[in-house]
Every structure is written in structure tokens, then in C-alpha cells.
Amino acid sequence: MRVTTTAVLLATVTLLAACDDKPTPTPASSPSVSAAPSGGARALTSGALPHAAAAPVALAGDAAEGQRLVEQYECSRCHQGTGQPAPKLALDCVGCHQQILAGKFPASPAKLAEWKPHVAYYQETPSLEALGRRLEPAYLVAFLQRPEDVRPHLVPSMPRLPLSAEQATHVAAYLTRGERPKAQRLDGADPAHGRALLENKSCGSCHEFSGVAPLTARPKPGVGSEEQQRAIRLAPDLRHTRDRWSPGALVEWLLEPERVKPGTLMPSHSLSPAEARDLAAYLLTTPLEPPRLKALPVRLPVLSRRVRYAEVVEQVIGVTCRHCHGDADLTLGDGGPGNTGGFGFTPRRMDLSTYERTNAGLLNAQGERESVFAKLPDGTPRLVASLIARQREEAGQVDPQVRGMPLGLPALSAEQVQLVESWVAQGRPR
Secondary structure: OOOOOOHHHHHOOOOOOOOOOOOOOOOOOOOOEEOOOOHHHOOOOOOOOOEOOOOOOEEOOOHHHHHHHHHHOOHHHOOOOOOOOOOOHHHOHHHHHHHHHOOOOOOOHHHHHHHHHHHOOOOOOOOOOOHHHOOOHHHHHHHHHOOOOOOOOOOOOOOOOOOOHHHHHHHHHHHOOOOOOOOOEOOOOOHHHHHHHHHHOOHHHOOOOOOOOOOOOOOOOOOOOHHHHHHHHHOOOHHHHHHHOOHHHHHHHHHOHHHHOOOOOOOOOOOOHHHHHHHHHHHHHOOOOOOOOOOOOOOOOOOOOOOOHHHHHHHHHOOOHHHOOOOHHHOOOOOOOOOOOEOOEOOOOOOOOOHHHHHOOEEOOOOOEEOOOOEOOOOOEHHHHHHHHHHHHHOOOOOOOOOOOOOOOOOOOHHHHHHHHHHHHOOOOO
């Protein structure tokens, strides 16, 4: 991230979230990635418990090519533990934000005060370190192509990048390289005792577990030590455990999380091997209610009052859009992935830093200028359609041809979309 006089541009890469510490050396071999359904696809019948397959069906993934793609997609700008060199501070999203919030970033006190509100929600991301000891490769392949919001208390989420299925397979092979956990059977484990352990160990103080009876302990965002707050923000919803973990990996993690991933915020609960198996059995097998997706907001009518550019900047463009569509002249050439390119996206030269540049549109695939306000066949302006697409993504309606905006951040409210649509409908008054 580059230093800029425009506060919102400091958050250009808040769209990409997911990291922690310590890179892992790359082995010479290229492991294959399991294409066998993981987690939720291990459906239980007649009370049977899942067990790791000794020889899962494999979809070849080239770890060397995955490493190249991780570099191409600049994963280290948001992720530590990628095996890539640490980025300079100007390109270190989390480190840059942390320094701003701590008052250590090389800028005037006035600028730091101006920037802080725009970066406060993005202070950490989950680590990619030791993924091979933790997550199922097949899950990563699916997740990279269609990310889901795994962490309910973390504002940014992983965006949908321009990765093909083949590329996702290579990236997953690279990220899960190295030693894999041993296969583990959970025959004879007691899920009911696992539920009791989940309560007794106060796992709900950090984790949500949607789809089951509510846990007694609940996360309390904004309460407790900073370490506790970080743990809450990074804690996944446990309903995703069966998709992400094999039984063997989960048991190892529950027994010794620090050994699996040094520096993790996950505490050791001093479980016995039998207790770890019981808890794993509950996490992997308890029946779940269907996921509760966000309701699709009602599309509000165009406002009758006058809407001007300054109001749209204050309520929308200056809050989110300029994170990715910034002024390259103020940021040493980096105008964000939606302008000068980055994170696998080609430069589209869509700059929303001024009124004139906003109206200049973007470059299409042929390198020709197009208006972002041109109407689609259904009559919706193109810019408005991208905002509505993000609302639909959160409601589970993903269009493979359209990436909702803002990318990797919560959808705009119905009122914010109404404001933008009203401004466009009124002829975009200055």
C-alpha cells in the first residue's frame, strides 16, 4: 500500500484478506490435490462417523506453478505464511494499517487521525501457514473459486479472484505442500460428549457455531483484551469445520494447536486423545440446520430529491470504491486493482478519485473506453448492477460472469445503492 493524501486509498487492498506469520520452505516435489469431496460431502448415514480415506481421488496440482500464481496474485500483500518474501511496508496491507493505528506510520499526526477510521476494521487476517497440516486441499480448490464468508466477526472476506479451476488446483497444491496429517478413524467416538466439551471449554467465547443449538458462551466483540478481540475476529464459524478439515487433521489440531501452527491464537485445552476424538466427532457429524443467508435487500425507488456528487462521495465512493479505484498519481503508480491492476486483475483504468475521472469510464477487453453508467439490457446502469450483484452474492446468488462490488467487503445497503442509482438517473449532477 502506498502513502497517499486521500485517506481511503490507504485501504486499497482491504479487499483481500487471509494471513499470519512465518513462511514455509517449498519442497521439491509437487503434491497432487485431492478432488474427493471433503467435510460436508462426507454425509453420515445410520450414525456412521467419517474417516479419512487412505487414497483419495486425486486431481493433479503443480505446486511449482501454484507458487508462481501466488506471486502473480500478490497473496503476500495480505497473507503471511505464503512462502513468499515479506513485502515492503508500502505493500504490506496489515502491517501498514497496524502502524497507522499505533501512530507509528511515517506521516503527520493530522494524516494519521484522518486515516485511522478507514483502516480500523482491517487489522489482521487469518494465516496461511501450515495449511497442509490443517485444511483439505479440495476445500481450498473450491474456496478459491467461490469464497464464502467463514469468519462472522471479521469485516473483510476473501474476494472472488480471476482464478480458473486449474489455477486454483495449482495454488491449493502449493499452499498444502509438505507433510499431511495422518488418517484418523473416529469409530466409537462420542459426539454427545463432544458437545459437552465444547460447552465446558467455553469454545463459544470465540467461535460461532451456526446451525446447532446455541452455545452457552457467546463471542463479545469489543469486550476483553486486544488478544481476545483478535481471536474473536479470526475465529471461524464452526459449521464450516466439516468442509475444511479431515478427522485426522482436526484431532491433531485440537490436541496441540501450537505444534500444528506456531503462533496461533487457538489455545490448548489439554484434551486427552479420547476427548479430542469426541469433540471432532461432534464438529464433523452433528446435524446442521440449513445456512441462513442474508436476505436480498429490496431495491428502493429513485429519490425525488436532488443528489449531488459530493454526497455520493461521502456516503459511497469515498468509503469503499476508492479502495480499489484510486488515484495512481498520488500513490506512486498504484491506483488499485480496479484501476492500474493487481491481485490478478488486468488494468481497467477505472479511476473514481475525481468527478471527471469517474465519468471517464473504464477500458473494456478490447482496450476501448466504456461508460460505467451505460445501461444493461434490463435497464440497470452498469455501476449500479455491480453493487446489486454484491448484495446477491451475500444472498447466495453468485453470477460467475459478474463480480459484485465492493470486492471482498460487505455489500452496500439498500439506501446506499439507492443514492448511487438516483445520482445516475438524475444525470450525475456535480
